[in-house]
Every structure is written in C-alpha cells, then in structure tokens.
Amino acid sequence: MTTIQYHLKTFLWVTINLVSLHPIMAQTRKRPNIIFIFSDDHAFQAISAYNGPLAKLAPTPNIDRIGSEGMRFDKCYVTNSLCTPSRASVLTGTHSHINGVKILSDGLNNSKITFPMIMKCLGYQTALVGKWHLKSKPQGFNYWEVLNNQGEYYNPDFITSSSTARVAGYATDIITDKALNWLQNGRDKAEPFLLMIHHKAPHRSFEKGPDHLRTFEGVIFPEPPTLFDDYVGRGTSAKTQEMMIGKDLRLGKDFKIAPKEDESSVNGRMTEQQRQAWNQVYDSVSTDFQSKNLSGKDLLKWKYQRYMKDYLATVCSVDDNVGRVLDYLDKNGLAENTLVVYSSDQGFYLGEHGWFDKRFMYEESFRTPLLMRWPETIKKGAINTDLVSNLDFAQTFIELAGGKSPEVMQGLSLVPVMKSQTPNDWRTSLYYHYYDFHGHKVQRHEGVANKNYKLIHFYDINEWELYDLRKDPQELTNQYDNPAYPAIVKAMKAELQKLKKQYEVESVQTSDSSDLAIDR
Incomplete structure (x- = not known):
C-alpha cells in the first residue's frame, strides 16, 4: 500500500x-x-x-x-x-x-x-x-x-x-x-480509562534497581542447551550476527566491570548514595572477574551467569x-x-x-x-x-x-x-518481516510460520531456511534442501505469497546505507 x-x-x-x-x-x-x-x-x-x-x-x-x-x-x-x-x-x-x-x-x-x-x-x-x-x-x-x-x-x-x-x-x-x-x-x-504503562x-x-542490587548474586542459572551452538545446519545470518554473549556484550556497560579503557561504564546520572550502593556490588564482581583470568568456554559461562543475574533482577x-x-x-x-x-x-x-x-x-x-x-x-x-x-x-x-x-x-x-x-x-499462519540489518548484522528477512513449520527468506543473500517445529523446536536444522520436504517448501512459499498479498506487502528491497540504526 x-x-x-x-x-x-x-x-x-x-x-x-x-x-x-x-x-x-x-x-x-x-x-x-x-x-x-x-x-x-x-x-x-x-x-x-x-x-x-x-x-x-x-x-x-x-x-x-x-x-x-x-x-x-x-x-x-x-x-x-x-x-x-x-x-x-x-x-x-x-x-x-x-x-x-x-x-x-x-x-x-x-x-x-x-x-x-x-x-x-x-x-x-x-x-x-x-x-x-x-x-x-x-x-x-x-x-x-x-x-x-x-x-x-x-x-x-x-x-x-x-x-x-x-x-x-x-x-x-x-x-x-x-x-x-x-x-x-x-x-x-x-x-x-485506558492507561498504558510502558x-x-x-x-x-x-x-538493576536499588531494591534488587543483590538479588540472584548467589544463584547459578541453568545454561540453555544451545549456549555453545556452532550454527551447523543454519545459514549465513546465524553465523555472522553480532549478538553473542561471549564477544558482543561489553565489559563496561553490559557486565558493569570498569576497566580503565571503558569509562563509559560509570553511570554519571547516579546520586552519590545510589553510586555507593551500586559499587558495593559491582566492585566485588569486577574483583572476582579479574582474579579468575577466564578464557574459552569458562569465560562464556561466566558472562552468561552475569548477564542472567542482571537481566532477571531488572x-x-x-x-x-x-x-x-x-x-x-x-x-x-x-x-x-x-x-x-x-x-x-x-x-x-x-x-x-x-x-x-x-x-x-x-x-x-x-x-x-x-x-x-x-x-x-x-x-x-x-x-x-x-x-x-x-x-x-x-x-x-x-x-x-x-x-x-x-x-x-x-x-x-x-x-x-x-x-x-x-x-x-481464525488465522493459521503469520507473516514476519525484519528490515534493520545494521543493528547487529542480522540479515534482513521475511517469513511465514504456522504451528508446524517456519519458512524464512534472507533475501539480500538469497538464502532460505525451513524448520520442522514439531521435530526440531529449537530450530537447529534447516530442512529447506532436504529431499523429504519439497511439498512443505512449496506449500509454505504459497502461504507466504498469500499473506504478502493479503497484507499488501511491497517487493523487498536490497540493503542500502539508509538502514543505519543501531540498538545498542
């Protein structure tokens, strides 16, 4: 339209x-x-x-x-x-x-x-x-x-x-x-009344807020089965994104560890009282991190636990x-x-x-x-x-x-x-479209999903992915080229076109520099 x-x-x-x-x-x-x-x-x-x-x-x-x-x-x-x-x-x-x-x-x-x-x-x-x-x-x-x-x-x-x-x-x-x-x-x-609390x-x-600065500090959270995913069976976008806990979250702002080269981790909006309470927690976190000298899987495990503690306390x-x-x-x-x-x-x-x-x-x-x-x-x-x-x-x-x-x-x-x-x-399928490549290098894509299957098209690189949600709920294996699934691929592509017509979707465009928008 x-x-x-x-x-x-x-x-x-x-x-x-x-x-x-x-x-x-x-x-x-x-x-x-x-x-x-x-x-x-x-x-x-x-x-x-x-x-x-x-x-x-x-x-x-x-x-x-x-x-x-x-x-x-x-x-x-x-x-x-x-x-x-x-x-x-x-x-x-x-x-x-x-x-x-x-x-x-x-x-x-x-x-x-x-x-x-x-x-x-x-x-x-x-x-x-x-x-x-x-x-x-x-x-x-x-x-x-x-x-x-x-x-x-x-x-x-x-x-x-x-x-x-x-x-x-x-x-x-x-x-x-x-x-x-x-x-x-x-x-x-x-x-x-309509009240929107956003x-x-x-x-x-x-x-974390002042009431929950120490919440979860002693808790060890279970690791998801795919924490160490190697992306075998997936396409280019899963392998080249920039949203990995291990390498893309920042020591300063994200993990609240303040190395000298990252003064941005210091929250300048805090009052002295707020800062003192904050530092009592995160100075200990920083000391713990420095003392461990972690690498490899151990470093990712540590970062995962810190991420979860902060996210869930928030x-x-x-x-x-x-x-x-x-x-x-x-x-x-x-x-x-x-x-x-x-x-x-x-x-x-x-x-x-x-x-x-x-x-x-x-x-x-x-x-x-x-x-x-x-x-x-x-x-x-x-x-x-x-x-x-x-x-x-x-x-x-x-x-x-x-x-x-x-x-x-x-x-x-x-x-x-x-x-x-x-x-x-009632609807039996859903249309999806993501446009913002430059945020975390997730390739632009559109797709269709029902309760059993999901078809995704990363159109700038012309890669397709099909997932059998009944057999593979974690979406680990792309079945698009599997000779057992051609009928499903055909049906899902037809459904995608049907939804695009229903929602009046214009033809997709290739990437350009106007998409520069970073959600950091």
Whole structure:
C-alpha cells in the first residue's frame, strides 16, 4: 500500500465512521477500563507463568497473577522483532510497511491513526507513561509523560507536551508512581480509562534497581542447551550476527566491570548514595572477574551467569511494580471491570544459541509474552494456543471500547478468543518481516510460520531456511534442501505469497546505507 493509499483509507474512515463513534452511542453497555502494561525486551522464558527452566529460580509472582486469574497466551508473536517497529505495529494495528516504521531510527508519523486516538474519541480517559521511542509526540492521550528516547534507568528525564525534567529515582518505580498518581488524581472517574504503562526495563544494559542490587548474586542459572551452538545446519545470518554473549556484550556497560579503557561504564546520572550502593556490588564482581583470568568456554559461562543475574533482577523490579498496580485495582474496587494486559515489544534471547537481543524470526525473539486478566469475562487459569499477534491489540481495545476499527488495520480482535470462543476461521499462519540489518548484522528477512513449520527468506543473500517445529523446536536444522520436504517448501512459499498479498506487502528491497540504526 502506498502512502497516498494509506492516508486515503484513513481519511475515509475518519469522515465516514468517526461521527458514529460519539461517546453517547457507546454507552449501551458498561465498557471495561484497560491497563496495558508493556515492557521492553522481556522474554517469555523469564516469566514463571510459562513454566520454563528459570521459573523456580526467578519467579515473577505478580505477572503470573495476571495469567492465573485470567488467560495465558502461549503463541503470541510479533510482526518485526525490534523495539520501535513493534511499538508502531501495536499502536496502529498494521505491519511495518504500512505504518512506515521499519527500522529502529524511524519515527511514527502523527497522521497515522492509532487506537488511543479512537478510544479518546469514544469517551475514554487516555494516558501513557513511560517509554515511547517513536520520535513524534504522542497523540490521542489526555495525559502523557514519556522517557527521552530510550530513557535512563537511574534519575531519568521525562518529557511532557510542554517541558522536560529529570526525576529522581529508578525508572520502573517512577513510571508506576506516575501511572498510579494519574489513576488516583488525574482522570475523570466518571469515564472509562485506558492507561498504558510502558516500561524501559528490562532493555539493555540491564541496570538493576536499588531494591534488587543483590538479588540472584548467589544463584547459578541453568545454561540453555544451545549456549555453545556452532550454527551447523543454519545459514549465513546465524553465523555472522553480532549478538553473542561471549564477544558482543561489553565489559563496561553490559557486565558493569570498569576497566580503565571503558569509562563509559560509570553511570554519571547516579546520586552519590545510589553510586555507593551500586559499587558495593559491582566492585566485588569486577574483583572476582579479574582474579579468575577466564578464557574459552569458562569465560562464556561466566558472562552468561552475569548477564542472567542482571537481566532477571531488572525483571524483578517490573514484577514488583505490576504488583503495585494490581493491588491498587483491588483496593479501589476497580479489578472486576478492568482488563489488565501484560506484554512486551518482542521476545529476547537468554543465552539460546549463545545470544542476547532479538531480531531473528527464530522462536525466542519472534514470540512475545501475553497475559490478560478481566474477571468479568476471562475464565481463571485459561490457556490459549491460537496464533495471535501484536497486530491484534489495537482492534481488541477498540472493540472493547464500543468502536469500529478502521479498514487499514490488519489484525484481528481477540475479544472472542478471550471468551474462549475462537472463531473457526481464525488465522493459521503469520507473516514476519525484519528490515534493520545494521543493528547487529542480522540479515534482513521475511517469513511465514504456522504451528508446524517456519519458512524464512534472507533475501539480500538469497538464502532460505525451513524448520520442522514439531521435530526440531529449537530450530537447529534447516530442512529447506532436504529431499523429504519439497511439498512443505512449496506449500509454505504459497502461504507466504498469500499473506504478502493479503497484507499488501511491497517487493523487498536490497540493503542500502539508509538502514543505519543501531540498538545498542
């Protein structure tokens, strides 16, 4: 779809439908409040509700509560596993080629229609606090206060429509403080609300909060079976990426060890009190590292453990603050008619294949966590295995608000799924497209996945990969050239073309220097 076509569809939707979405017409039933908690780079493997190998060692009881009192989605996926494009897809309900946000450095054009704009027109009180990272100013909110760019963990700057100010404290706590203050003091309590609580954490460089500086310091985490992956059976991109724990995470900023040549590891935003508490932990870590003089596999093992300790302790602060939000809803009689959604902008590698970060269409980054609680509608302890997408959030929220989604949106409303009434014609495959080669040298690719197979095309180098997810869930063996799979290859290529036509995907382009965007 061209930009002109996009704006034409948006214009037609606004002029024909928006008048009919006046709040008075949406009051035929009691509409739910919606709290959308969105974290950054939170792997589903790091949520104990998913019962993975880390569940007992690093529990997330408050996030788990959303699932145990509602629904856990086991097959929620993203359209483009990268922070900025994912956020644009969530807001607009469209793929990257439609909303124009393909790579990290792209910004969201304010002319693009988003679900908060529609919900505000429907009479919802709308608020956004935390990470935005889309360059343009947020639109469609009664109140917004967002981090500057990626944001900082300690004493971050917050931007409003009229000012920028540094706020003392730890970002995850501050974001929740501001969200709860708006719930208590900032909204019109006669109207339903949409509150988007968007955390920076646990984004790199995984800076633990003051309450969790020593959490997990004595814990040894299990190593994933593929930590020492040699990439035999995979293509060029898996072998040439730059997202390896062993060589691409930095001693300074990532492992918090401060050699003289890396003064960037010192966090200049900290107060003296914060710095003293920080140094009490990381001076010991640095001493331990220097004393061991590690190399080879032993060095990777050490780095993996440090990575996990910091990443999972950062998650602990997110979980604590999810608990604060749930407690507020209970205390103020809001829990019963409030949909609470927890998700992340994409998945993340926690040592699988020796990696950190995301980007690939392989499972750990393609799949994202999703848990929902709405006591009036969602059955407790429900588990859903339908293929759902971050495309679906926008249309779900709009339907719950009593509105009609614009034609340009490409997802599906999850309302029937939440009621355990998945339509018979629900999607059976998903389209994916990653555009941002220069970030970590992950080759640009598109692909299609269903519950049994995944086909990926690294189009700049013209390499194809096919994975049999039933026999090979860790995606270790490319079956594309296996003579036992030609019928599957043909069927998956046909499905890929079908989805590209359905989503109006333009022909892929070769790499060029305009894609320079680094998520460090």
